[in-house]
Structure formats: C-alpha cells, structure tokens
Amino acid sequence: MPNPPKLRRPLVLASVMASMFMIAIEATIVSTAMPQIAGQLGDLHLYSWVFASFLLAQTATTMVFGKLADSHGRRPVMLWGIGIFLLGSLLCGFAWSIPSLIAFRLVQGVGAGAIQPVSLTVVGDLYSIEERGRIQGWLASVWGISSVAGPLVGGIIIGRTSWAWIFWMNIPIGLLAAAGFWRFLHEAVPQEGRPVDVAGALLLTLAVAGLMVATNDPGSALSIASLLGGIACAAAFLWQERRAADPVLDxxxxxxxxxxxxxxxxxxxxxxxxxxxxxxxxxxxxxxxxxxxxxxxxxxxxxxxxxxxxxxxxxxxxxxxxxxxxxxxxxxxxxxxxxxxxxxxxxxxxxxxxxxxxxxxxxxxxxxxxxxxxxxxxxxxxxxxxxxxxxxxxxxxxxxxxxxxxxxxxxxxxxxxxxxxxxxxxxxxxxxxxxxxxxxxxxxxxxxxxxxxxxxxxxxxxxxxxxxxxxxxxxxxxxxxxxxxxx
Structure with a gap:
C-alpha cells in the first residue's frame, strides 16, 4: 500500500486551517461589530467582558483538551471542540442581552480551547520537522489574513445585515472542517482509554479563571476575591495532581x-x-x-x-x-x-x-x-x-x-x-x-x-x-x- 499519510495530509491540513481561521478571525471581527452590538443590547459597563470571557474559557481549558487528545485521540477531541464552538456561535447570534452574549462567548471559548492546541498537535503528528516549519508558517498566515479580513468582513456584515451573522458565519466553515477531520483523520495507534482526571480539570479551570478575572479589573473587590479563590484552587489542583493516576498537568x-x-x-x-x-x-x-x-x-x-x-x-x-x-x-x-x-x-x-x-x-x-x-x-x-x-x-x-x-x-x-x-x-x-x-x-x-x-x-x-x-x-x-x- 502506498504511503497513506501523504495521500490525504493536505485535506487534513485544510481542515486544520479552516478550524483555526474561525478562532483567528473571531477577535477582529467581534471587535469591529461590538460598538453596534453594545448599542443595541446596552450594558456598556460589561463591554470588555465580551472579550474577556472568550479568552478566559479558552485559556482555562487548553491544558484539559491537550491532555484528552493524548488519552483519547486527536480526532474526537477536535470534533467535540468544533461542535462546542459552533454551538456557542449559534447561541451568540441569538443573544438578547450583553450578559447572555458573555455567557455564550464562554461556550465559544471552551471550543477554542480544544481547537487551537489540538490543531497544532495534529500538524506535529503528520509532518516531519523539516515540513512542519513550513506548515507552521502557513498557519501563522491564517492569523495574518484574519486580522486584515476581520474588520472588512465585520464592517460589511454590520452595514448590510444583522450582527448575528458575525457569529453564524462560523457554522458552514466549522461543518466543513469537522467533515474533513471525520473523513480523513484516522488514528492508527490504539487509544489507551486512560481515566480522565475530572477533579484536576475542574480545579485547573477554576484556578486559571480566578487569575484572569483578577487581572481583568485589578483592585476591585471582585478581583481580590477571584485572586484568593484562584490561589486556593491552584493549591488544591497541585495536591490533586500529586495523587491522580493520570494527571491533567504532569x-x-x-x-x-x-x-x-x-x-x-x-x-x-x-x-x-x-x-x-x-x-x-x-x-x-x-x-x-x-x-x-x-x-x-x-x-x-x-x-x-x-x-x-x-x-x-x-x-x-x-x-x-x-x-x-x-x-x-x-x-x-x-x-x-x-x-x-x-x-x-x-x-x-x-x-x-x-x-x-x-x-x-x-x-x-x-x-x-x-x-x-x-x-x-x-x-x-x-x-x-x-x-x-x-x-x-x-x-x-x-x-x-x-x-x-x-x-x-x-x-x-x-x-x-x-x-x-x-x-x-x-x-x-x-x-x-x-x-x-x-x-x-x-x-x-x-x-x-x-x-x-x-x-x-x-x-x-x-x-x-x-x-x-x-x-x-x-x-x-x-x-x-x-x-x-x-x-
């Protein structure tokens, strides 16, 4: 049989680039549309949390999904990540207030926490070091193109249709990426089926969330409480990881x-x-x-x-x-x-x-x-x-x-x-x-x-x-x- 990786690697790479494009363009396109969204939904004092909630969820879950990709395979984690991201995108388009939009952006961020690290891991699996550097350059160009296209696309959407489409435009892109992973990415190494450290994953998420909430509004009562809670969760997380059979963070x-x-x-x-x-x-x-x-x-x-x-x-x-x-x-x-x-x-x-x-x-x-x-x-x-x-x-x-x-x-x-x-x-x-x-x-x-x-x-x-x-x-x-x- 001919070398199977090289036959379909470009199709897997196309799926990786499509999924990463959704994450990359999200920041710039939402930044362009947020003044209009806030004008319609109100609660301007919560404006920054629309961005902070996404980053918080993404950062807090990145390590969890990276570990799951090692224990349960790359493909199922990518598919779950894309599914969660698309669910969040769909709900964001139906947001009726800034607090609801913040909540749905949290869902999007969880999906992004899976997509970004596992996409890079898939590239590491499929390409040699000589090839991977070139591929990483292509992936970096996705972020560059997104930063330029985001404001333009966002301006067109806001000017000609509902702001909801800045979120809903992710759905066809995500579905195509998911189809590519489902059809062309098949893992040859048997999954070990290692137990999931649920307690460690939860404590890590809460620790990172506490730290990021504290840095978002330094000096406030909420930030102080979040910092203390984050420190407590971090201490509990380190204790949990010492006793877990297969820790989230080794x-x-x-x-x-x-x-x-x-x-x-x-x-x-x-x-x-x-x-x-x-x-x-x-x-x-x-x-x-x-x-x-x-x-x-x-x-x-x-x-x-x-x-x-x-x-x-x-x-x-x-x-x-x-x-x-x-x-x-x-x-x-x-x-x-x-x-x-x-x-x-x-x-x-x-x-x-x-x-x-x-x-x-x-x-x-x-x-x-x-x-x-x-x-x-x-x-x-x-x-x-x-x-x-x-x-x-x-x-x-x-x-x-x-x-x-x-x-x-x-x-x-x-x-x-x-x-x-x-x-x-x-x-x-x-x-x-x-x-x-x-x-x-x-x-x-x-x-x-x-x-x-x-x-x-x-x-x-x-x-x-x-x-x-x-x-x-x-x-x-x-x-x-x-x-x-x-x-």
Whole structure:
C-alpha cells in the first residue's frame, strides 16, 4: 500500500486551517461589530467582558483538551471542540442581552480551547520537522489574513445585515472542517482509554479563571476575591495532581528543560506583544495625532511580519537548527521594542511601523521554533499535552501582560497628580487633532505614561531573550505516524 499519510495530509491540513481561521478571525471581527452590538443590547459597563470571557474559557481549558487528545485521540477531541464552538456561535447570534452574549462567548471559548492546541498537535503528528516549519508558517498566515479580513468582513456584515451573522458565519466553515477531520483523520495507534482526571480539570479551570478575572479589573473587590479563590484552587489542583493516576498537568513534563524554558520564553513574549497591540495605536492616535487608519497600519505591518518570520524560520530549521532560529526571534523582539522607547511627539508613524515589523518578524521566528521544540521533546502520547502547554503559556502571557502593562500606564498617569483620567483620554482619541490647552495637557500626560509603558515592554522583551538563552538544542525525533490518515 502506498504511503497513506501523504495521500490525504493536505485535506487534513485544510481542515486544520479552516478550524483555526474561525478562532483567528473571531477577535477582529467581534471587535469591529461590538460598538453596534453594545448599542443595541446596552450594558456598556460589561463591554470588555465580551472579550474577556472568550479568552478566559479558552485559556482555562487548553491544558484539559491537550491532555484528552493524548488519552483519547486527536480526532474526537477536535470534533467535540468544533461542535462546542459552533454551538456557542449559534447561541451568540441569538443573544438578547450583553450578559447572555458573555455567557455564550464562554461556550465559544471552551471550543477554542480544544481547537487551537489540538490543531497544532495534529500538524506535529503528520509532518516531519523539516515540513512542519513550513506548515507552521502557513498557519501563522491564517492569523495574518484574519486580522486584515476581520474588520472588512465585520464592517460589511454590520452595514448590510444583522450582527448575528458575525457569529453564524462560523457554522458552514466549522461543518466543513469537522467533515474533513471525520473523513480523513484516522488514528492508527490504539487509544489507551486512560481515566480522565475530572477533579484536576475542574480545579485547573477554576484556578486559571480566578487569575484572569483578577487581572481583568485589578483592585476591585471582585478581583481580590477571584485572586484568593484562584490561589486556593491552584493549591488544591497541585495536591490533586500529586495523587491522580493520570494527571491533567504532569509536573514532570512541565519541568523538562526544553518545555519549561520554551514555555517561559513564549509567556514573556506574549506579554511583550500584547503591550504593542494595546498601547501603540493609542500612542499613534493620541500623542502623534494621527488617524485610526494610520494607527492600524502600524499594527498591520506586525501582522505581516509574523507569518513572514515563521516562513523564513521554517526554511532555516534544517540549516541552522531550532535553537538558532528561536534565538534570532528572541533578539528581534527587543530590537523592535527599542523603537517604541525612542518615539516622541514629533516621530513619524513609519518609524513606529518599522519597530512593529521587526517585533512581528521576531515573534514569527520565536513562536514557530518554540512550538516545534516542545513537540520534538516528547513522543506521540505526550505531544498533545506539551503543545497545549505552549499555547497555554502564550495565552496566559497575553492576559498577564494586559493587566501588568495596564497597571504601568495607571502608575504613569498617577504621577501627574490625578489630573488625567480615562474620560480625558477617550475624548482625546476621538479628537486626535485637537489643540486646546486641556487636550495639550492630556496629551503630554499620556505621552509620558505610554513612554513608561514602552519601557516596561522593552524590559519584558529583554527577559524573553534571557530566557531563550536557556533553551537547549533539541534533536528531531523519528516520525511515528500515530495519527495518519488512512488510505
């Protein structure tokens, strides 16, 4: 019989890309439509929770589904993940209030928690290290295309039909992806049928949820209670994992040097990149006085650089090795971050865009190298958990980065005696070209505060580089076709 994996791998890969496209476009398309949705449903004070609930559920369940993919196979977990995501998408379209939309976004996030890590695990199963780098570059391009297409598609849907279709458009894409996995992904290795650590999965979910709720609104009574509850659940989780027959989170796996160092590196890189995407547009609009379109350009080049860096890294794996590509990315991230601490009120947005491009290239090299390193550090039976650990670390880094760097911005604003608040900043963003005395004061205060924030981004990027230096060289493993498509 001819080599079955190569006959149908492109069809499995198409299913992977379709499923990841749903996750990737969700952030940008919902961001575009949320002002109109909030205008119809009300409860503007809960606006941010529409996004936070999705990220919370996705991050909290990533490790659980990665472990299930190892014990019960990739295909059933992917199908369940797609099914849950599509159910959440369907319900989101029928949301009658912001609280109901938040609840249904939680359902979507649970599905995304399965789709993202298991998709990357399937790629790790089917492709050799030489091929996988190139494929990872294609997957990175999915995120790049989604970031550009999302606002455009969202604007068209909002302008011509109901906002519900920004969620319902996922249904045909998801059904096609599910059909592809069902038809073409057949696992040759017998499932072990290991027991599911339900208690550990629940405690891990509650611990991560508590941490993320605490970082979403630091200082409030809810955040303090959530932090204490999260710490208690984390302690109970660690106790449970020591006694579980087959723990959700294998501490020994996480402590292996390639995995521990790679995950720590992507966690801090996630913190750095969220600082760029959150605060650079604010600087360009409020301090440089440029339009939202120009601010969007400074981030678009980062989105262009990411898949480009991943594609170049893929071609360089064989010649220079995984660690060298990772280190190059880790050098480029702080090199790009230096640009932002050099920005001033008279700087050109092209200068900011250049720094954004360099950081994007660095993230392309770093992220694709890190995911391949953790996959090559384990065998098939642990690849799902190791891949999920890397995705989890990057998502957690983004959540922590948003909270920490937001706190740095608040510290900067507080240094101006409390004369500036977020209402002033919002008004300045709406009228970026204003030149009144009040707006000049707000602009100066914001410029100083964002400058302090950019220094924090640079510090985080430097820590990323230092951690990358600790990542060891990893030799490629021999391919074992554990999840090969049947002929």
């Amino acid at each position: 501490i020994r796996l996480w402590l292996r040097r390639p995995i521990a160092t790679s995950n720590a590196t992507v966690l801090f890189s996630g913190m750095a990149i969220i600082g760029l995407t959150t605060f650079l547009p604010m600087y360009v609009q409020a301090v440089l006085g440029r339009s939202a379109l120009v601010a969007g350009f400074t981030l678009t080049v980062m989105v262009f650089g990411w898949p480009l860096g991943a594609t170049i890294a893929a071609r360089a794996f064989g010649r220079f090795g995984l660690r060298a590509c990772l280190l190059l990315g880790a050098v480029l991230v702080p090199a790009g971050a230096v640009t932002f601490v050099l920005l001033g009120p008279g700087s050109s947005p092209w200068f900011a865009g250049a720094g954004s491009l360099v950081m994007g290239l660095g993230m392309g090299f770093l992220s694709v190298s890190a995911i391949v390193i953790v996959q090559e550090s384990v065998g098939w039976s642990e690849r799902g958990a190791s891949t999920a650990s890397n995705v989890f670390s990057r998502n957690l880094g983004s959540a922590l980065g948003a909270a920490v760097l937001g706190g740095v911005l608040n510290i900067g604003l507080a240094r101006h005696g409390g004369d500036v608040d977020y209402d002033d900043i919002r008004r300045l963003l709406e009228h970026g070209g204003a030149t009144t005395t009040i707006d000049g004061t707000v602009r100066a205060a914001l410029e100083g505060s964002l400058h302090l924030t950019f220094w924090a981004v640079l510090a985080t990027a430097v820590i990323t580089l230092l951690l990358a230096l600790l990542v060891p060289q990893v030799a490629p493993r021999a391919r074992v076709t554990a999840a090969a498509p049947a002929d």
